[in-house]
Amino acid sequence: MMSEVIVITSGKGGVGKTTTTANIGxxxxxxxxxxxxxxxDIGLRNLDVVLGLENRxxxxxxxxxxxxxxxxxxxxxxxxxxxxxxxxxxxxxxxxAVSPDQMRKLTDDLRQEFDYILIDCPAGxxxxxxxxxxxxDRALIVTTPEVSAVRDADRIIGLLEASEIENQMLIxxxxxxxxxxxxxxxxxxxxxxILAIDLLGVIPDxxxxxxxxxxxxxxxxxEKSLAGQSYRNLTERLIGEDVPLINLDxxxxxxxRLKNLFRxxxxx
Amino acid sequence: xxxxxxxxxxSKDGLVIIANDVKDIDxxxxxxxxxxxxxxxFFKGADLIVKMRNTDIDEEKINxxxxxxxxxxxVTIRLEKFQERRLKNVxxxxxxxxxxxxxxxxxxxxxxxxxxALKYYGNLVVLxxxxxxGIVQASGNIVVMGNLRGIAHAGITGNSKAIIxxxxxxxxxxxxxxxISRSPDNNIENEVVxxxxxxxxxxxxxxxxxxxxxxx
Numbered sequence: 001m002m003s004e005v006i007v008i009t010s011g012k013g014g015v016g017k018t019t020t021t022a023n024i025g026x027x028x029x030x031x032x033x034x035x036x037x038x039x040x041d042i043g044l045r046n047l048d049v050v051l052g053l054e055n056r057x058x059x060x061x062x063x064x065x066x067x068x069x070x071x072x073x074x075x076x077x078x079x080x081x082x083x084x085x086x087x088x089x090x091x092x093x094x095x096x097a098v099s100p101d102q103m104r105k106l107t108d109d110l111r112q113e114f115d116y117i118l119i120d121c122p123a124g125x126x127x128x129x130x131x132x133x134x135x136x137d138r139a140l141i142v143t144t145p146e147v148s149a150v151r152d153a154d155r156i157i158g159l160l161e162a163s164e165i166e167n168q169m170l171i172x173x174x175x176x177x178x179x180x181x182x183x184x185x186x187x188x189x190x191x192x193x194i195l196a197i198d199l200l201g202v203i204p205d206x207x208x209x210x211x212x213x214x215x216x217x218x219x220x221x222x223e224k225s226l227a228g229q230s231y232r233n234l235t236e237r238l239i240g241e242d243v244p245l246i247n248l249d250x251x252x253x254x255x256x257r258l259k260n261l262f263r264x265x266x267x268x
Numbered sequence: 269x270x271x272x273x274x275x276x277x278x279s280k281d282g283l284v285i286i287a288n289d290v291k292d293i294d295x296x297x298x299x300x301x302x303x304x305x306x307x308x309x310f311f312k313g314a315d316l317i318v319k320m321r322n323t324d325i326d327e328e329k330i331n332x333x334x335x336x337x338x339x340x341x342x343v344t345i346r347l348e349k350f351q352e353r354r355l356k357n358v359x360x361x362x363x364x365x366x367x368x369x370x371x372x373x374x375x376x377x378x379x380x381x382x383x384x385a386l387k388y389y390g391n392l393v394v395l396x397x398x399x400x401x402g403i404v405q406a407s408g409n410i411v412v413m414g415n416l417r418g419i420a421h422a423g424i425t426g427n428s429k430a431i432i433x434x435x436x437x438x439x440x441x442x443x444x445x446x447x448i449s450r451s452p453d454n455n456i457e458n459e460v461v462x463x464x465x466x467x468x469x470x471x472x473x474x475x476x477x478x479x480x481x482x483x484x
Contacts, residue, residue, distance in 0.1 A: 154383075154399050154400075161381075193415075194400075196379060
């Protein structure tokens, strides 16, 4: 199959890009796809911590780009999941150490070996963002149901459209159903009204995510967690399977409407 | 015989020669000199504008001709492109736009997202939303076929009669010419679902339902 380079971005910091990248990546490898996760947040790397691989880093992305080592030497094979690799960012440099052209060359090299290349984009719209989107075929935009996050996501979508990355899908993270019902949190329809791109999935807020990131075990491995199951469903939708929405809520009326949004998204 | 004569008009710019079907510098020279010699006293000391569609005549040769005519007849020639007449509403970016009823209009297809700025020296129609953080500016009117949530600035070159209208106005700010206004601070309960129009009345920007606009 043709390799796909997917960038996970958001604009706003702290909405769940790194957690999403780790979980989708782990889930893809569990399904048998050769997956590599690339951390482009140079200077503030987190993807290695969230995966529990920080002790195994010898070489990083900047070393590869500066030709201090071969790509294979920098890739870290996750021993728990067959087919999952990590290319960590550098911690002692900053975003100016890499250029978009270098990223394009890197993703082209990675395409030879992997089915899915997930790029964890840093927050912001400057050099880090430009580097991350350079080689991407499609984008996943992560947002939380907050006005400031949606505003930033809108900006990012505009920038992605201008860079001709037209395949864009939205992930709404950390939603709290009871707050939405009370009217204290933004409604999914309101978010879709402003952002107007296809919805890939909705992840509920879950305390277990904090525990999983601290332990370095992505939550998709937790059978009981609702967030984990949402990530698993989301990944299946990503690779093209038609997955019904899990009921995050007992009130069917709300979800009847939500289901329609998903039918539109998954029928493409 | 009549075709040998080049048309002359009086306009607010002065005397204008329309030399449309001129193919080269020699026939242009012949035409101008012909006309001038015909009424020497009339033209002497005058500024003469020559409007021609043909613009691939050599710059040098044109300057030569200009100098020749000044020296021999005391008439200064200014050459202008003929097409400019069609853009009379947008002739100069600093001029007040006069085409609010009938004028150059741009149609923009798509949503204006946060951080994007759309500017046009004419009337502007957006076929889509204007998201918060996005800004649309026009020297004429602004029409948004969608939800106006960002900032709209009409009449940017000074025309206070410009209007802003949208399927839904939820704007961060509305600006017309030099005036700026924002929605009332307590309006969360009164969300309006019909199209509205914003215009200047008695030196303030007011917003009213579009369907009553014709009956002001």
